[in-house]
Amino acid sequence: MTRLFENIRTKIEAGARVSDAEALALFESNDLLAVGELAALANRRRNGDRVFFNVNRHINYTNLCVNRCTFCAFCREVEDEGCYTLALNDILEKAAEAVAAGATEIHMVGGLHPDLPFDFYLEMLAALRADSPQLHIKAFTAVEIDYFAGLTGQSVEQVIDELRGAGLGSMPGGGAEIFAAEVRQKICPEKISGERWLEVTEKVHRSGLKTNATMLFGHLEGYGDRVDHLGRLRTLQDATGGFQAFIPLAFQPDNTRVPGAKGVGGADALKTLAISRIYLDNFDHVKAYWVMLGLKIAQVSLAFGVNDIDGTVVEEKIGHDAGAASPQALSKEQLCAMIRKAGRTPVERDTLYNELTVC
Numbered sequence: 001m002t003r004l005f006e007n008i009r010t011k012i013e014a015g016a017r018v019s020d021a022e023a024l025a026l027f028e029s030n031d032l033l034a035v036g037e038l039a040a041l042a043n044r045r046r047n048g049d050r051v052f053f054n055v056n057r058h059i060n061y062t063n064l065c066v067n068r069c070t071f072c073a074f075c076r077e078v079e080d081e082g083c084y085t086l087a088l089n090d091i092l093e094k095a096a097e098a099v100a101a102g103a104t105e106i107h108m109v110g111g112l113h114p115d116l117p118f119d120f121y122l123e124m125l126a127a128l129r130a131d132s133p134q135l136h137i138k139a140f141t142a143v144e145i146d147y148f149a150g151l152t153g154q155s156v157e158q159v160i161d162e163l164r165g166a167g168l169g170s171m172p173g174g175g176a177e178i179f180a181a182e183v184r185q186k187i188c189p190e191k192i193s194g195e196r197w198l199e200v201t202e203k204v205h206r207s208g209l210k211t212n213a214t215m216l217f218g219h220l221e222g223y224g225d226r227v228d229h230l231g232r233l234r235t236l237q238d239a240t241g242g243f244q245a246f247i248p249l250a251f252q253p254d255n256t257r258v259p260g261a262k263g264v265g266g267a268d269a270l271k272t273l274a275i276s277r278i279y280l281d282n283f284d285h286v287k288a289y290w291v292m293l294g295l296k297i298a299q300v301s302l303a304f305g306v307n308d309i310d311g312t313v314v315e316e317k318i319g320h321d322a323g324a325a326s327p328q329a330l331s332k333e334q335l336c337a338m339i340r341k342a343g344r345t346p347v348e349r350d351t352l353y354n355e356l357t358v359c
């Protein structure tokens, strides 16, 4: 094991790439602190001691979804109690509240609604841009883009062009789940394949839009599936350079239908964040999404290679419907204090990682 850590340290110092076999060996290691130290080294060389956050607001415009992913506690069918679709005015009001609270971004995703036409999404973007031009709209995922292409009969490229024309600024990293087909088939059988997610994302990057990438972990996948997932992202990033941040999402099991899944422990969460930092040498940012990790693990992860702690969020449904114990919102001051108390320098950023203020 010591030899493994020495070899990886040498690679990090030389700017050389860690192999899949080495990443797997790190997952299989129980020396959490040694893994974390390597990740902290990789991050320090790239990002110094600064840690990013942003002031944002999530808006989930609908929870109606034609897919029935077993890991998802958020989605509903039309006849289900608790299903909703926000009216355009409500969406605009939430965005206006975000502006008043100093937000620079809205993060908008929703279910694959059975009936809403593509024009609804174009109108929503255009109205948001007209009403709140100072907000960057980060919305939809490769899953929605593929769905819109199917709805309209247009190519993925045409769909992206129209969304961009209406105000789309970038895309979050959701819908990636785990690419490995056998597990994907069990947790989201109707969702587009991992290959299709990567293909659509490549087209989004080629159109000039930045995206993030996620990995849902702690359900039925094994370490090999995680390494496979990271490997496919690293390969696509080599080709396009279009990913900004990688966000491992810790699975929340409540109200879901994944047999036997128990959720993610702190050690596994920290190890996964750390190995992501070590392996993804072509990603600038690894983000700890505090909603799924909890505040304490998110803060500790700053010593395990993480350099971004996401945002103020304000209203979160996907994780909380599945039992996330984190708060709904954090203030800018709380985020700054979390980062400062971990001995790091908090930097407010915008969606595209322009630095706004050090707090």
Ligand code: V47
Residues within 6 Å of the ligand: 071, 072, 073, 171, 172, 173, 174, 175, 176, 177, 212, 213, 214, 216, 247, 249, 250, 251, 252, 253, 256, 289, 292, 310, 318, 319, 322
């Ligand atoms: O795509 C669904 C995941 C994602 C559960 O790009 C679950 O900046 C845990 O993608 N337990 C949506 N995770 C959230 C997302 C995201 C969040 C924050 C920042 C960014 C970004 C992206 O949440 C879904 C799915 O992978 N998810 N159900 C669950 N039970």
